[in-house]
């Protein structure tokens with residue numbers, strides 16, 4: 224029997240390729256530039272399975288163009304690129320990669336918290352410019368992290384990981400979420416459930432860990448930025464459209480908040496032009512989960528979801544297993 228045909232929109236990592244190559248006839252898109260949408264649709268036309276990234280939309284257009292497709296595996300935990308109801312309508316299993324990137328992402332949120340508060344990049348740029356005149360008392364004074372209040376919006380696995388790390392900085396931890404965490408989690412992490420307005424008003428650092436949904440789109444808007452302390456910092460490692468970038472740029476310009484560190488953007492790879500020249504902003508290219516170990520685990524997880532499916536098992540990370548009645 225011939226092996227199922229799979230399209231992988233990136234070459235992935237050797238460990239994941241080994242799994243795909245052993246089980247499938249895999250067509251890898253290897254050039255460094257992204258496949259065009261037209262090419263993607265063409266290549267998907269005869270495929271039984273798809274491994275894609277968060278940059279590719281799995282929607283009716285693609286599902287119509289790939290009538291044989293049975294499973295689409297995005298190598299990301301966030302799956303706003305996948306229209307899950309459309310997959311269900313086309314009887315395509317959709318999977319993501321939860322769990323394996325939580326600690327790496329929480330580490331990176333902390334990297335940004337420290338870097339923006341202590342003006343790390345400004346210091347680095349100054350030294351490299353050759354204009355640093357030597358030590359002085361008031362140079363690049365930032366804000367303390369120790370003993371401050373951390374506000375976490377979205378208290379899932381990654382948000383809790385960020386809270387766990389805050390213990391080492393003696394921080395007061397506030398969180399808000401649509402659903403309150405169990406009492407044991409609150410106790411273990413010394414985290415206090417508050418309404419969003421309280422969090423906006425009282426936090427010195429706000430770290431975002433919500434999925435992108437209609438309810439979270441532009442959650443950070445002019446009105447909510449106005450509620451924040453003038454000394455507060457915003458950190459976003461979730462999804463770009465959670466922050467209204469134009470409103471953020473305006474708030475920074477008007478000194479409504481002290482700074483922001485963004486790993487994700489509203490229209491990647493574009494960044495709002497008003498943010499680019501600002502020294503009170505750190506911009507990183509969506510790398511919060513980008514350790515070799517973690518990105519490898521994500522790719523392997525996606526590959527294993529395909530293997531499970533084509534072996535007749537329920538893919539461990541299926542998003543629409545129940546809707547499709549998978550056993």
Ligand code: DGY
Pocket residue numbers: 277298299300301302324461512
């Ligand atoms: C995800 O997985 O959703 C991240 O944004 C990239 O790791």
